Amino acid sequence: MEKVETQIIGKGKFTVFTNIDKISKKIRHPTEIICKYLSFCTGSNWNSKKKSLTGIHEIEQIQTLILDYVTLFVLCESCANPQTIFIVKGKKKRIKLYTQCSACLYKAHIVEQDDADSKIPLKIVTGKSNIKLVNFIGNYIKDHPMELSAN
Numbered sequence: 001m002e003k004v005e006t007q008i009i010g011k012g013k014f015t016v017f018t019n020i021d022k023i024s025k026k027i028r029h030p031t032e033i034i035c036k037y038l039s040f041c042t043g044s045n046w047n048s049k050k051k052s053l054t055g056i057h058e059i060e061q062i063q064t065l066i067l068d069y070v071t072l073f074v075l076c077e078s079c080a081n082p083q084t085i086f087i088v089k090g091k092k093k094r095i096k097l098y099t100q101c102s103a104c105l106y107k108a109h110i111v112e113q114d115d116a117d118s119k120i121p122l123k124i125v126t127g128k129s130n131i132k133l134v135n136f137i138g139n140y141i142k143d144h145p146m147e148l149s150a151n
Helices: 019-027 030-040 059-074 130-143
Strands: 004-007 013-019 052-055 084-089 096-101 107-112 122-124
Touching: 019 030, 019 059, 030 052, 030 059, 030 130, 059 084, 084 130, 096 130
Parallel strands: 107 122
Antiparallel strands: 004 013, 013 052, 084 096, 096 107
16 A cells, blocks of 8 residues: 655644545555544545545554554455455444454454444444444445455
8 A cells, every 4th residue: 555645734723634535445445434534533524526535634643544544444454464444233223343364254343332232253443423423434335335256
C-alpha cells in the first residue's frame, strides 16, 4: 500500500486526499468506508465529492489511522492474509456485521464495545462513534455487497 498523499485547501479548512482511491483498491475495501472510518476517528466531516475531511490533518496521523483500519478490518486474524470482505446478516435492528477471509474463510464478528455476547471470534470497534461506524458499514454493505475473491 502506498503512503497517503494530502493537500490542504481553503485556507486550512479542508484536507484533500489525492490518492485515497488507489489505497482503497490496494486493500480491496470501499473508499467510502475507509473515509468514513477516518471521519469518525478524527471527528471531522467527510465530503465524498471533494474527497476531503474538514480541518487540517497531519499525514502521519492519517497514515496511522489507515494502518489501524487495515489491522482491524482488512487483515485476517487467522492467516494474516489481507483479503477480507464485510458480510451483513440479519434484518433491521438485528443486523450483524462480520469480516470473512477469502483465503481461509475465517469469519469474525464486528461488534461495538458494549455488545460482546457472541461465541464467534470478535473484532471490537472502540471509540466514541463506534455504533455509528458499525451501522454505516452495515448499511453500506447491504446496498453494495462485497464478493469473496479467489486471488
